[in-house]
Amino acid sequence: MTKVEYWVKMPFGPIHPGLEEPEKFILTLDGERIVDVDVKLGYNLRGIQWIAFRRNYIQIMYLAERMCGICSFSHNHTYTRAVEEAGGIEVPERAEYIRVIIGELERIHSHLLNLGVLAHDIGYDTLLHLTWLAREKVMDTLEAIAGNRVNYSMVTIGGVRRDIDGKKRRIILDMIKYYREVFPGIEDAFLHDPTIEARFRDTAIISKRVAMEQGAVGPTGRGSGIRDDARWSERLGVYPDLGIKPVMPQDVTGERPRGDVFDRMAVRIGELWGSLELIENALDAMPDGKIKTFPKDNILVAKLKLLVDGEGIGRYEAPRGELVHYVRGKKGSDKPLRWKPREPTFPNLFAVAEGVKGDQVADFVVAVASIDPCLSCTDRVAVVQDGKKKILTEKDLLRESIRKTREINSNIKGDPTPVGSSCSR
Amino acid sequence: MDVVGELVYPTVGLLGLYAFVSLASLVWEGVDRKLVARMQRRIGPPILQPLYDFLKLSSKETIIPSTANFMFTAAPGLALATAIALLAYTPVGFTPILASKGDVMVFIYLLTLIGFFKILGAISSGNPYAKIGAAREATIMVSREPAMMLGIFAIMWRLGKLGVDKPFSMGVFYVHNIWEIGTPMSFVGAVILLYVFTVWLASEIEVGFFNIPDAEEEIAGGLLVEYSGRYLALLKLTNAMKAFISASLVVAIFFPWGISGYLNLTGLSANVVDLLFHTLKVFALLFFVESVFRAVTGRLKITQAVDFLWKNVFLASLVGSLLIAMEVIM
Numbered sequence: 001m002t003k004v005e006y007w008v009k010m011p012f013g014p015i016h017p018g019l020e021e022p023e024k025f026i027l028t029l030d031g032e033r034i035v036d037v038d039v040k041l042g043y044n045l046r047g048i049q050w051i052a053f054r055r056n057y058i059q060i061m062y063l064a065e066r067m068c069g070i071c072s073f074s075h076n077h078t079y080t081r082a083v084e085e086a087g088g089i090e091v092p093e094r095a096e097y098i099r100v101i102i103g104e105l106e107r108i109h110s111h112l113l114n115l116g117v118l119a120h121d122i123g124y125d126t127l128l129h130l131t132w133l134a135r136e137k138v139m140d141t142l143e144a145i146a147g148n149r150v151n152y153s154m155v156t157i158g159g160v161r162r163d164i165d166g167k168k169r170r171i172i173l174d175m176i177k178y179y180r181e182v183f184p185g186i187e188d189a190f191l192h193d194p195t196i197e198a199r200f201r202d203t204a205i206i207s208k209r210v211a212m213e214q215g216a217v218g219p220t221g222r223g224s225g226i227r228d229d230a231r232w233s234e235r236l237g238v239y240p241d242l243g244i245k246p247v248m249p250q251d252v253t254g255e256r257p258r259g260d261v262f263d264r265m266a267v268r269i270g271e272l273w274g275s276l277e278l279i280e281n282a283l284d285a286m287p288d289g290k291i292k293t294f295p296k297d298n299i300l301v302a303k304l305k306l307l308v309d310g311e312g313i314g315r316y317e318a319p320r321g322e323l324v325h326y327v328r329g330k331k332g333s334d335k336p337l338r339w340k341p342r343e344p345t346f347p348n349l350f351a352v353a354e355g356v357k358g359d360q361v362a363d364f365v366v367a368v369a370s371i372d373p374c375l376s377c378t379d380r381v382a383v384v385q386d387g388k389k390k391i392l393t394e395k396d397l398l399r400e401s402i403r404k405t406r407e408i409n410s411n412i413k414g415d416p417t418p419v420g421s422s423c424s425r
Numbered sequence: 426m427d428v429v430g431e432l433v434y435p436t437v438g439l440l441g442l443y444a445f446v447s448l449a450s451l452v453w454e455g456v457d458r459k460l461v462a463r464m465q466r467r468i469g470p471p472i473l474q475p476l477y478d479f480l481k482l483s484s485k486e487t488i489i490p491s492t493a494n495f496m497f498t499a500a501p502g503l504a505l506a507t508a509i510a511l512l513a514y515t516p517v518g519f520t521p522i523l524a525s526k527g528d529v530m531v532f533i534y535l536l537t538l539i540g541f542f543k544i545l546g547a548i549s550s551g552n553p554y555a556k557i558g559a560a561r562e563a564t565i566m567v568s569r570e571p572a573m574m575l576g577i578f579a580i581m582w583r584l585g586k587l588g589v590d591k592p593f594s595m596g597v598f599y600v601h602n603i604w605e606i607g608t609p610m611s612f613v614g615a616v617i618l619l620y621v622f623t624v625w626l627a628s629e630i631e632v633g634f635f636n637i638p639d640a641e642e643e644i645a646g647g648l649l650v651e652y653s654g655r656y657l658a659l660l661k662l663t664n665a666m667k668a669f670i671s672a673s674l675v676v677a678i679f680f681p682w683g684i685s686g687y688l689n690l691t692g693l694s695a696n697v698v699d700l701l702f703h704t705l706k707v708f709a710l711l712f713f714v715e716s717v718f719r720a721v722t723g724r725l726k727i728t729q730a731v732d733f734l735w736k737n738v739f740l741a742s743l744v745g746s747l748l749i750a751m752e753v754i755m
Contacts, residue, residue: 018642124723129465
């Protein structure tokens with residue numbers, strides 16, 4: 001007798017209590033088993049790159065910061081690095097140390113948030129409240145340093161905006177002391193709880209091969225056994241002096257990496273400790289000196305107009321993975337010709353969509369949360385059909401629109417062939 | 426026929442019981458939410474919040490999806506009616522109002538019927554999430570009930586051997602209790618069965634490990650996803666009453682002692698005092714099974730829950746029942 005399978009297609013999102021941001025997946029289900037996942041993006045597209053066409057270098061910093069609430073520092077920082085590379089601007093050493101400190105504080109707050117979300121997705125609300133209570137401390141610290149809990153505005157092109165003086169230093173040391181007491185409890189709860197073990201172990205396994213193919217980065221890639229961390233492999237800024245090394249799951253669990261949700265979570269827990277250490281080292285090693293190359297923003301605008309000629313690429317390990325910003329500028333213009341961020345969630349999302357196949361519906365929301373998706377960063381134009389990604393060029397879009405017009409009204413006359421190489425905007 | 430004795434008194438008693446239990450179960454839900462909130466270092470809602478929710482939902486607009494059929498609107502009412510009927514067979518500190526020979530069958534039947542109506546309403550809504558929730562509810566239902574049934578039949582049969590008028594009636598527990606059997610083996614069996622019934626209670630009210638059919642983050646509320654307004658109010662009340670009733674069964678089996686005997690009360694006042702004391706015991710039991718359990722666990726996958734219920738709980742029930750029945754069989 002042949003086995004008859006009834007496959008059902010179920011929409012998961014765009015609005016769903018298990019998802020933090022609007023994103024849509026179409027699950028093909030055989031009972032509770034997931035047969036196929038179709039990723040639909042674009043529900044959070046705000047046209048940020050288009051807005052950036054009318055902004056100058058300084059204004060884009062604010063725009064980049066507001067792409068996403070959690071990784072606001074990362075975007076700003078990476079964009080700044082790209083412009084600095086394009087303009088050949090030197091950053092004072094003290095500023096680099098302050099960037100490290102803010103970046104690691106942001107990493108702590110992002111990872112604690114994600115751990116809480118993971119616990120919430122399996123209905124373990126006590127752990128959610130435990131981690132988010134701990135997260136309050138780092139938010140308060142960030143507020144004390146930068147004046148804001150979310151959009152810190154600490155970085156500027158050629159340095160940082162605010163210094164970390166003795167008082168702020170004491171606040172950070174207080175925070176580190178608090179976390180040295182709190183983290184063992186959180187680590188114990190996440191690594192040794194039977195419910196967590198039952199739900200996260202062997203769930204949504206992204207094998208090393210799939211992770212390589214899809215280009216998974218950050219904790220997702222490291223959880224699958226790819227030893228890569230932009231801070232370490234790029235020898236970024238002063239990170240090598242502070243003893244940075246990528247946190248692998250075996251460092252935390254003591255087992256071979258399997259690429260499941262548990263390993264990704266373990267990497268995040270390891271990075272919490274790593275970040276504390278980096279902050280401590282940075283506070284100790286921080287030299288005196290000035291914090292920005294150009295004292296005033298109007299001087300900066302004038303200098304950038306002259307300095308930036310050509311392209312620059314900024315890379316940074318955001319809490320979710322490697323973030324890349326590309327900036328191309330022209331001498332004499334105060335705005336970039338092209339600015340393109342590439343977010344870690346994009347490859348990770350397709351990696352996890354591949355990894356979750358064969359698991360149950362119950363695993364899906366945990367799997368999506370385990371890559372810590374940041375859809376407000378990610379959304380851009382991409383069409384995914386039948387599991388294959390297809391980038392639509394201008395010509396394709398034109399052809400599609402002509403087809404649609406013909407379909408609606410076949411009586412329309414006229415030559416649809418575009419004039420020149422492409423149609424005018 | 427004694428109309429007053431057989432018709433009026435039971436009806437009035439049932440209505441009074443319904444009023445009390447619906448209030449008490451909603452208050453318990455508020456207490457539970459408050460306690461869990463304090464365990465999670467939150468402030469939590471006011472204790473009467475479920476009551477306010479019920480009143481508010483009753484007055485809200487009720488949306489019926491265009492894909493729904495008649496059973497969608499009928500199911501909540503039927504589920505609540507079943508729960509009210511079930512009260513007449515529930516041991517609440519005294520022999521149930523309609524106690525008769527073998528009423529345990531009716532009890533189990535009606536308890537399962539509540540879940541059945543919920544499933545029926547969910548699959549009639551036409552929502553894919555509700556259908557997944559219904560499938561999960563059905564799966565977990567057939568996995569959790571056998572352990573309970575085996576346990577309860579074994580206990581009743583064993584207690585019947587000690588001499589009662591109506592064997593297999595819920596009133597048995599107030600004549601003899603499980604700790605009175607007396608042999609060391611039966612004591613061990615009783616402890617094992619206490620574990621079985623505690624897990625069964627948790628899976629019946631679907632908290633902690635077993636919050637699978639209503640999993641909010643996975644399937645957006647599951648069975649309840651399309652319900653709104655007064656239908657949701659009815660289903661919420663049904664769920665709260667079901668928790669009270671299921672806990673009442675466990676309390677009656679394992680902790681049936683009343684205090685009216687010590688106070689030298691008889692008649693109605695004895696029943697009222699026993700009911701209040703019983704309610705306290707139910708709250709205490711639910712504190713461990715519901716509040717603490719859901720504060721320290723997350724939910725399992727449906728396959729893991731089914732595995733757990735058959736391989737662990739059902740086996741424990743088998744062992745416990747054998748230990749209790751041992752010296753009669755041999």
